[in-house]
Amino acid sequence: MFSLPQFALALFFPVAFADPIHVPLTRRSSGNRDINYYISAAKHLQDKYSITGKPYSPHGKRASSVSIQTINLEEDYEYLAPVSIGTPPQSFNVILDTTLSDLWVADTSCTSCNSTTPLFAPSKSSSITSANADANIPYIAGNVTGTIAQDVVSMGNFTVQNQTFCMLTPAMMAVDHLPDGFLAGSASGIMGLAFSAVSITRSTPFWQALGSQLAAPEMAFYLTRFNGDSSAKEEEPGGVFTLGGTNSTLFTGDIEFLNMPSGTPTFWLLTMSAITVQGQSVQITAGNAALSVFDTATPVIGGPTAGVNAIWAAVPGSAAVVDYPGFFSFPCSTSVQVTLSFGGKAWPINATDMNAGPISNGSSQCFGAIIDIGLASNSSSGSGNPSWVIGDTFLKNVYSVFRANPPSIGFAQLSSVAGGSGERESSTRITLPVMMTTTMMAVMCLL
Ligand SMILES: *[C@@H]1O[C@H](CO)[C@@H](O)[C@H](O)[C@H]1NC(C)=O
Ligand SMILES: *[C@@H]1O[C@H](CO)[C@@H](O)[C@H](O)[C@H]1NC(C)=O
Ligand SMILES: *[C@@H]1O[C@H](CO)[C@@H](O)[C@H](O)[C@H]1NC(C)=O
Ligand SMILES: *[C@@H]1O[C@H](CO)[C@@H](O)[C@H](O)[C@H]1NC(C)=O
Ligand SMILES: *[C@@H]1O[C@H](CO)[C@@H](O)[C@H](O)[C@H]1NC(C)=O
Ligand SMILES: *[C@@H]1O[C@H](CO)[C@@H](O)[C@H](O)[C@H]1NC(C)=O
Ligand SMILES: *[C@@H]1O[C@H](CO)[C@@H](O)[C@H](O)[C@H]1NC(C)=O
Ligand SMILES: *[C@@H]1O[C@H](CO)[C@@H](O)[C@H](O)[C@H]1NC(C)=O
Secondary structure, eight states: OOOHHHHHHHHHTTOOOSSOOOOOEEOOTTOOOOHHHHHHHHHHHHHHHOSSSSOOOGGGOOOBOEEEEEEEETTTTEEEEEEEETTTTEEEEEEEETTOOSEEEEBTTOSSSOTTSOOBOGGGOTTOEEEEEEEEEEETTEEEEEEEEEEEEEETTEEEEEEEEEEEOHHHHOGGGSOTTTTOTTEEEEEEOSOGGGOTTSSOOHHHHTGGGBSSSEEEEEEOOOTTOTTOOSEEEEEEEEESSOOGGGEEEEEEEEEOOSSSOOSOEEEOOEEEETTEEEOOOOGGGGEEEEOTTOSSEEEOHHHHHHHHHTSTTOEEOTTSTTOEEEETTOOOOEEEESSSOEEEEOHHHHEEEESSTTOSEEEESEEEOTTTOOOOTTSOOOSEEEOHHHHTTSEEEEETTTTEEEEEEEOGGGTSOGGGOOSSOOOOOOOOOOOGGGGGOOO
């Protein structure tokens, strides 16, 4: 099981939300391609595959969707799905991350990887094109480097023939660069599910490159809950990731779609409109300070100082945790009831998800799963950067749908098949809610 403070400190605090970081692509002396090459390559791929451009229909296949069974890693820490890369295909499990736009995979040069981690062998793929250049990327507690390549990539039964991805170098895998357990279990990399505008490799993300292969420009998640289950194994069934549409067996009632802020889509964003705690409305700052990014690869919720303070002030017996700035604790016996709204319905978070375990062995105070990330950096007004990071604490509680066109995010009640109490659907009582995850570090990798 992961340690919450260690994880979250590594994740949130070194990361600066204040200003976009410009990511340089450095050139190797042996290489003959510079940044303009990638810009033009990305343009070429965008023209070829773009969802706004002319349709791409390989082999005349009909557009479709696929539901992929995922893996729940370490009690809701990450959710993994299988991909294959290369010819012949090499198979891996990758973290589904809605705040990144690139595909990353650890390759065989990673000497510091756990010997159980499957590694991509570029030399064994007959179809790979390696650009032989490094992407230098500000990442969690420092920069990391990787080699950009193109190869055949498949997920579900969808294939992109020449997908750009990043092979992680050993430096990236160094323990001091990654939160504990980041590539734990069978995870070999990350599949980014945000938009091309924030691609570090300046390429079209896999899901966007699928273009008209997809029946609908949508991705949907049902995420399982193993938080607090002491019998949970390192890897458990993670739920269902649907690419190209939704899976109607997993939700009941309508999907309530909420439009994203206008402008070129970057991350999956909505504006927080209301929060209740223990049935009481909590005051939050509106406008830019309410901008929220949805992150399937973060197990918690992060927010600005004032809003997070107000949330915990509404829970009797709560206190700031002295040794862990930004964290709050509350009496473990308290059922913390929180709902979030993003302009529509109020979606409740199961109290199990609000409890991140005792602050020390045997303590009667438990960590709360909503953390103050304003201590690291408060988003300056008008910066366009999100103040809230809405991770799996919320996303486990809803069926979530990420729709590219029109850019919007939808929520629906989970069906009983998906662990929700679908039969109790009613307009007044919304049972269970929430869903996704991710690592929020990419939030600042704006090009
Ligand atoms: C894949 O893309 C790269 C970079 O644009 C290019 O050099 C290579 O020829 C392409 N390969 C195929 C098979 O299209
Ligand atoms: C929807 O999800 C269920 C549960 O995982 C699965 O059995 C079913 O095959 C999926 N439906 C489609 C059309 O993929
Ligand atoms: C990361 O890269 C940036 C840009 O190249 C550089 O300014 C910065 O010093 C690097 N940081 C570290 C910790 O190496
Ligand atoms: C993917 O599988 C589904 C269900 O088996 C099928 O309907 C669809 O045509 C397939 N899509 C592609 C692109 O092969
Ligand atoms: C390597 O991974 C296995 C399986 O996830 C785990 O049990 C083991 O502790 C890991 N080893 C190290 C050194 O992290
Ligand atoms: C909250 O989650 C727990 C654990 O998954 C589950 O047993 C319980 O039924 C859920 N509560 C509600 C109100 O759905
Ligand atoms: C935690 O406390 C239990 C008893 O309360 C004890 O058996 C266990 O060894 C303790 N674990 C650690 C890591 O101190
Ligand atoms: C963010 O704002 C809070 C007060 O709302 C302040 O305590 C904190 O120091 C600020 N963080 C930074 C990095 O300036």
